[in-house]
Amino acid sequence: MGRFDGKVALITGAASGIGRAMALRFADEGARVVAVDLAEGVRDTAASIESAGGRAHAVLGDASSPEIVDEAVSIAESLGGLDVACANAGISGGLQTLAQLEVADWERVLRVNLIGAFVLVQRAAAVMVPRGRGAIVCTASVAGLRSGAGGMPYSASKAGVISLVQTAANQLAGTGVRVNAICPGLTETGMTQPIFDGARARGNAHKLGQLNPLRRAAGPEEPAALALFLASDDASYVNGQAIAVDGGLSSSHPVVLGHMA
Numbered sequence: 521m522g523r524f525d526g527k528v529a530l531i532t533g534a535a536s537g538i539g540r541a542m543a544l545r546f547a548d549e550g551a552r553v554v555a556v557d558l559a560e561g562v563r564d565t566a567a568s569i570e571s572a573g574g575r576a577h578a579v580l581g582d583a584s585s586p587e588i589v590d591e592a593v594s595i596a597e598s599l600g601g602l603d604v605a606c607a608n609a610g611i612s613g614g615l616q617t618l619a620q621l622e623v624a625d626w627e628r629v630l631r632v633n634l635i636g637a638f639v640l641v642q643r644a645a646a647v648m649v650p651r652g653r654g655a656i657v658c659t660a661s662v663a664g665l666r667s668g669a670g671g672m673p674y675s676a677s678k679a680g681v682i683s684l685v686q687t688a689a690n691q692l693a694g695t696g697v698r699v700n701a702i703c704p705g706l707t708e709t710g711m712t713q714p715i716f717d718g719a720r721a722r723g724n725a726h727k728l729g730q731l732n733p734l735r736r737a738a739g740p741e742e743p744a745a746l747a748l749f750l751a752s753d754d755a756s757y758v759n760g761q762a763i764a765v766d767g768g769l770s771s772s773h774p775v776v777l778g779h780m781a
Contacts, residue, residue, distance in 0.1 A: 522550030523752045524604070528596045530554040532583035532640060533609030535561030537709030541744035542606055545676025547574035549748065553601045556583050556592045557609065575599070583609035583709060584636030586643075588606040601651060604751040605644035607681075608659040609635040612711050613673045626673045640717050641688050645697055651695040655751040658685050659743075662766045668774075669705070670733065678703075682762040689760030698751045698759040704743040705732060732755035732767035 529546040533539035534555035543555045547569040553576040562578045569576035577595050581588035596602040613629035613716065620696045635659050648654025663670035664678030685701040743765045749755050750763070764770045 522548070523748070523754070527554045527599070527603035528554065528599045528601055529604035529606065529751070530556065530592055530596045530602060530606055530640075530644070531606040532556040532589075532592075532636070533659070534565050535559035537711065538704065538707060538740045538743050538747075539606070539608040540565050541740040541764075542608060542747050543576070543622035544568065545741070545744050545748050546604065546751075547572070547576060551604065552576070554579060554592050554596045554599070556581065556588065558582050582632075582636075583586060583607075584632045584639065586639050589636075589639045589643050593647060597647060602644055602647050602654065602655070603650075604655050606657045606659070606745055606747055606751070607640040608747075609636055610677075610711070611674075613671050613677075616672045618672060621672060629673035630670075630677050630680070633674065634680040637681050640686055641699065643682060643689070645692055645695075648697045649692065649695045654697040655755075656688070656697065656699045657747045657750050658701045659700070659747070660685070660703045660762055662703050662705045662764055662770050664762070665703060665764065665770055669769075677734075677778055685762060686760050698750075698755070700755070700760065701762040702743050702746045702750065702757055703762050703766065703770070705738060705763040705764065705769045707738040707743055709740055733768035733771070734767035736767065738765065738767065 528552040531539050531543045534543045535557035543553050543565050547553045555562050556579040564577035566578035579592045610633045641656055644656050658681050660681040661678040663675040664682050685699050689699040746765045
């Protein structure tokens with residue numbers, strides 16, 4: 521018996537990476553899955569679930585579009601109701617410097633990463649609150665905790681996601697709906713693939729994740745596992761939290777081992 525038997529989970533950014541891993545894991549644990557993404561790969565995610573004996577529906581579209589989110593939520597309701605919503609869709613926005621950035625760069629990243637998360641949180645809450653239960657999980661990032669893990673718009677957007685989770689959890693006080701965030705560290709996904717490919721091409725793959733105590737990068741299934749925990753009844757008293765899944769990276773200030781200055 522799976523933790524999500526009889527439940528419906530909606531995941532954005534489900535074509536690849538952490539979102540795909542979430543979709544496959546939710547399905548493996550019994551959930552009916554609504555997978556949303558702008559990339560065609562979302563159809564492959566749904567097909568993989570179906571071929572394994574699960575039930576899934578792919579929605580091809582921009583996860584920051586209220587119309588697309590409304591469509592996905594409507595499909596979830598037709599499958600039996602929305603129990604879990606994972607606002608996972610995101611883009612990196614590149615690594616331009618403060619001097620190089622344009623307003624358009626900020627607008628694009630904030631629209632997908634932060635406004636898109638808000639839209640799903642709002643729409644999901646609207647159908648969960650009358651039922652008196654539900655779990656919402658947003659994908660933030662260690663980049664939202666402090667500098668050094670992403671570009672400026674990306675980092676600010678993920679800090680915004682953390683604030684969104686905290687404020688939404690309090691806005692929904694007493695409703696039975698929980699809102700939490702995961703904060704992945706370096707994880708091999710479509711978004712980070714150039715980093716991994718470049719390191720392998722240079723023969724430096726062993727250095728990936730070298731700054732965290734585990735001395736390695738994560739696979740997408742590892743942050744996905746935290747999302748499943750937060751969405752499950754096992755986390756029934758966890759609310760308004762942003763939890764790092766980063767190999768211990770955020771546990772320390774920058775330091776050279778053996779030297780304190």
